[in-house]
Amino acid sequence: MxxxxxxxxxxxxxxxxxxxxxxxxxxxxxxxxxxxxxxxxDTVPDFDFQNSRLSPKSIVYPQSERMFECLSxxxxxxxxxxxxxxxxxxxxxxxxxxxxxxxxxxxxKPNFDNPEYRDPWWIRRFESTVLVGLGCNEPCSTCxxxxxxxxxxxxxxxxxxxxxMGDKFLAxxxxxxxxxxxxxxxxxxxxxxxxxxxxxxxxASAAGKITSLVPTERLREKAVNDLFDAPFWEDVxxxxxxxxxxxxxxxxxxxxxxxxxxxxxxxxRIRNWDSCMFPLFTLExxxxxxxxxxxxxxxxxxxxxxxxxxxxxxKGVQCTGCGRCVCYCPVNIDIRQVARLMDEYNAQ
Amino acid sequence: MQEYTEKIRxxxxxxxxxxxxxxxxxxxxxxxxxxxxPILISDPQKADLLYWDSNxxxxxxxxxxxxxxxxxxxxxxxxxxxxxxxxxxxQINREQLYIVxxxxxxxxxxxxxxRAVDLREILDIxxxxxxxxxxxxxxxxxxxxxxxxxxxxxxCIHRNPVIYDEMVADKVEEQRDxxxxxxxxxxxxxxxxxxxxxxxxxxxSCIRCYACRNVCxxxxxxxCFVDESQPQWVGKSIDPTDTMxxxxxxxYHCAGRCTDCGACERACPVGIPVRQFTKKxxxxxxxxxxxxxxxxxxxxxxxDVYRPDDYNDFIT
Numbered sequence: 110m111x112x113x114x115x116x117x118x119x120x121x122x123x124x125x126x127x128x129x130x131x132x133x134x135x136x137x138x139x140x141x142x143x144x145x146x147x148x149x150x151d152t153v154p155d156f157d158f159q160n161s162r163l164s165p166k167s168i169v170y171p172q173s174e175r176m177f178e179c180l181s182x183x184x185x186x187x188x189x190x191x192x193x194x195x196x197x198x199x200x201x202x203x204x205x206x207x208x209x210x211x212x213x214x215x216x217x218k219p220n221f222d223n224p225e226y227r228d229p230w231w232i233r234r235f236e237s238t239v240l241v242g243l244g245c246n247e248p249c250s251t252c253x254x255x256x257x258x259x260x261x262x263x264x265x266x267x268x269x270x271x272x273x274m275g276d277k278f279l280a281x282x283x284x285x286x287x288x289x290x291x292x293x294x295x296x297x298x299x300x301x302x303x304x305x306x307x308x309x310x311x312x313a314s315a316a317g318k319i320t321s322l323v324p325t326e327r328l329r330e331k332a333v334n335d336l337f338d339a340p341f342w343e344d345v346x347x348x349x350x351x352x353x354x355x356x357x358x359x360x361x362x363x364x365x366x367x368x369x370x371x372x373x374x375x376x377x378r379i380r381n382w383d384s385c386m387f388p389l390f391t392l393e394x395x396x397x398x399x400x401x402x403x404x405x406x407x408x409x410x411x412x413x414x415x416x417x418x419x420x421x422x423x424k425g426v427q428c429t430g431c432g433r434c435v436c437y438c439p440v441n442i443d444i445r446q447v448a449r450l451m452d453e454y455n456a457q
Numbered sequence: 458m459q460e461y462t463e464k465i466r467x468x469x470x471x472x473x474x475x476x477x478x479x480x481x482x483x484x485x486x487x488x489x490x491x492x493x494x495p496i497l498i499s500d501p502q503k504a505d506l507l508y509w510d511s512n513x514x515x516x517x518x519x520x521x522x523x524x525x526x527x528x529x530x531x532x533x534x535x536x537x538x539x540x541x542x543x544x545x546x547x548q549i550n551r552e553q554l555y556i557v558x559x560x561x562x563x564x565x566x567x568x569x570x571x572r573a574v575d576l577r578e579i580l581d582i583x584x585x586x587x588x589x590x591x592x593x594x595x596x597x598x599x600x601x602x603x604x605x606x607x608x609x610x611x612x613c614i615h616r617n618p619v620i621y622d623e624m625v626a627d628k629v630e631e632q633r634d635x636x637x638x639x640x641x642x643x644x645x646x647x648x649x650x651x652x653x654x655x656x657x658x659x660x661x662s663c664i665r666c667y668a669c670r671n672v673c674x675x676x677x678x679x680x681c682f683v684d685e686s687q688p689q690w691v692g693k694s695i696d697p698t699d700t701m702x703x704x705x706x707x708x709y710h711c712a713g714r715c716t717d718c719g720a721c722e723r724a725c726p727v728g729i730p731v732r733q734f735t736k737k738x739x740x741x742x743x744x745x746x747x748x749x750x751x752x753x754x755x756x757x758x759x760x761d762v763y764r765p766d767d768y769n770d771f772i773t
Contacts, residue, residue: 139662141568141576141728159578162727163664172664173694247594249578251489348495350519353666354726368693381693384666389684439668439724440515441487441494 110282113297114304120278123294124148124204130293131239132201134168136161145203156205156273159249160431164210164360165203166217169234172357176230177378181371191378196230202239202290204271209252209429211240211266212259213360216429219422220363239290241280242267246315251432253321253445258425261319262312272308279308323445324452325426328419335456336416337408345447346407348440353384355410355434355442361427364390385409411447458584461509461559464625465531468557472529473501478555481529482517483507490582490591491567495520510584514564514607516720518542518674521549528554531625533561535609535718537618538751539674542714545754548677558621560629563602563610564719565589568728570605574598609719609732612637619752638740644733656701656734662727663700665693669721669731670707675714682706708734713742713759716751 115123124133128148135154137146142162143155177191214235221231245252245261254260264270268287272279279300282288291297300308356362366383369376383390386407391400400406418427428444435443469481484493486508493513497520498504509531517530518539528549532540537556543549570591571579581592590599603611612635617628644652667683670676682690683703691706692699708731715735722732742748745768748759756762 141572173696247578250580344497347497347520350668350671350724352668352671352724353664354668354724357664357666358726366693370692370694379694381695387667387684436489437726439672439726441489441492443488446488 111288111291112279112281112300112305113291113294114300115278115280115294115297117276117278119296120294121154123296124154125150126295127202127290127293130200131290132199134165134201134203136205145205148204154205156243156278158205159245159247160207160210160433162433162437163358164213164431164433165206166210166213166360168201168203169214169238170217170221170231170363172382174230174380175377176367176380179376179378180374181376182374185374194377196233198233198237200237200239202241204241205243206240206267207245207431208242208261208263208267208270209254209259209431210360211242212254212263212429213431214240215266216361216418216424216427217363219424239268239286240266241269241271241287241290243271243273244312244315246273246311248315248319249432249436250320251435251445252319253323253430253432255316255319255430256321256323256325257428257430259429261315272311274304274307274311277304279304321430321432321445323430323448325415325419325448327452328415328426328448329423331416331451331454332456333412333416333420336412336451336454339451339454339456341450341454342404342408345411345442345450346404349386349403349407349442350440351386351388351403351406352439353382353386354437354439356384356386357382358433358437360429360431360433361414366390385413407442411444411451414444415448415451458510461625462507465507465509465557465559466504468623468625469498469507469529470501470504472555473499473504477527478529479526481507482520483531484509484513484517486510487512490579491565491570509559511563511565511589511602512567512582514719514723515672516674516716516718519672519720521554522674522677523548524553526553529557530554531557531559532618532621533559534613534615534617534619535561535716537620538615538716538749539718541620541751541754542716542758543674545758546714551754554622556618556621558618558624560618560624560626561610561613561616562629563606563613563616564723565602566605566607566610567723570600573600573605607719607723608640608730609717609722611635613717615716615749615752620754638736640733641737641740644737656704657697659733660700660704660729661697663695663704663729664727665695665700665703666726668724668726669729672720672724673711674718675711676707678710704731704734708738711735712738713746713748713761714750715739 133148134145135148136143136158138155143158144161145165175194178194179191180188221228248261264283268284270281282291364383365380367380369378392398414427472478481498485496485506487493491512544551577593579591583590588601691702742759746759
């Protein structure tokens with residue numbers, strides 16, 4: 110696999126040029142925070158960031174996505190015949206994605222791509238995406254990736270990993286896709302041994318900077334009903350206002366709702382992100398709501414991430430430890446504390 | 458702030474022990490700096506979890522809606538006004554409440570503090586009278602609190618609770634001669650295209666999470682209009698027209714009821730200054746009807762009543 114060193118200038122130049130082959134997404138500073146945006150001619154990427162406010166999941170799985178469309182005028186012979194909406198699958202690269210957010214795609218995958226169901230849009234877009242990860246030199250105090258199967262320089266779910274070494278980037282190809290991407294990046298030089306050593310030290314020291322340790326090892330062995338009936342849910346849920354901040358910012362929340370929208374003679378069938386925190390999420394046409402109370406909804410979110418997913422897929426928790434929900438929950442409900450409550454819980 | 462915390466704990470313990478209230482609602486210290494978590498306590502032994510500092514910027518009245526038990530609750534100026542509004546709108550009975558009044562000196566604008574340290578991660582905050590110190594990995598900086606107040610707090614003229622059963626401390630002096638609506642006036646002076654552009658840009662990052670709506674004590678409708686499907690008033694995608702419809706209607710539903718507590722702005726995960734909508738309505742109700750929400754239980758909210766001599770110059 111190829112490893113190259115780029116000066117920052119070389120990197121910026123190569124990134125601009127590689128837009129001929131890929132649609133490039135980069136972190137861009139927008140006011141007080143960063144988000145991933147398409148790199149245009151005048152876009153200024155900013156790789157000096159901790160993480161983007163919104164996770165880059167929307168690049169593969171947009172918040173609102175047109176699935177089908179049709180005409181509604183009954184006179185029209187084509188009326189009511191749903192046709193797949195036009196989609197774009199140009200090769201794209203998310204440059205600067207954090208290893209935790211790349212891990213998220215791996216966690217989401219079994220929902221969209223499994224022996225029973227294959228979501229063609231998610232799969233095709235994911236397959237056309239290169240994940241060019243940026244290791245975290247300075248993880249936040251709210252990050253807990255090392256507790257959930259990741260790490261600040263975790264390579265497993267990336268195609269390329271970048272080491273930010275101040276005035277230069279070291280880029281290491283990890284997969285065939287990544288290799289192709291690096292080869293299309295013009296410039297750069299093979300690294301000297303000293304640079305490789307420096308990169309190794311950087312990664313080792315970053316892992317030691319993770320201060321949030323969250324126990325999740327015993328979740329698998331707990332009985333579902335014990336956790337479901339645990340006495341702490343009312344307390345955990347009290348502060349919750351049932352907004353969608355945690356689920357919308359989360360890189361691993363995948364739920365959606367399908368809506369038809371009409372405009373003049375045109376009908377769009379759209380899927381929109383949905384949130385298990387909203388009472389509407391489970392409201393049935395009869396008027397019955399199986400999760401009528403907020404504590405039921407809050408319990409659902411944590412049980413799904415930390416128990417149902419664990420049991421169903423046997424690949425750990427449905428959480429990458431990115432810490433977004435910890436930082437931005439407006440009422441400070443902290444998944445680290447809830448995971449601890451669940452992991453330590455023993456039914457009487 | 459430490460004195461407030463101790464007093465709150467003492468009162469909560471006393472009320473719960475004496476059985477004067479069934480539950481007590483306050484804050485506990487948050488797990489991340491500049492964030493505290495609303496908490497409900499029924500066991501007097503747990504009263505020591507209660508906490509108060511200048512990062513208690515939500516509105517606890519939100520947690521009162523339709524409760525049927527007897528509740529002790531802490532309330533500063535804006536929260537107490539929302540409670541008055543809740544009582545007038547029959548969402549809670551005065552008799553159910555034991556209000557522990559907090560003379561407030563304003564909440565810290567955590568976004569402004571983050572900006573002041575160049576968005577470096579803040580690991581700890583310590584507050585002393587009138588100032589606070591934030592610490593990060595390689596820095597420590599002290600700021601005057603008055604320079605970092607939430608924008609709603611810097612123009613607040615009702616810092617003391619308007620309704621209470623006991624106070625945790627003596628009342629604080631109210632701010633006077635404040636230019637409350639300067640930002641609104643700036644928008645009023647724009648042309649209509651410019652206004653449209655201003656508001657369109659302002660909400661362009663909205664993700665429709667509804668944190669602004671849900672954190673607000675005024676938004677207690679069993680089904681919000683955005684959630685209705687028959688008829689469906691507004692689309693559910695992130696189409697800008699639908700998002701604007703949500704924001705404008707949300708604001709209008711708050712007309713004459715908003716106490717400018719700032720919880721909506723504080724809660725927004727993408728930092729939209731949503732008060733720019735509600736503040737205009739607050740200004741209008743003040744200028745046209747001499748009305749500020751939640752100051753009295755003797756009067757119906759301004760848009761609840763009709764009087765023949767009401768302002769009606771808009772009818773042509």
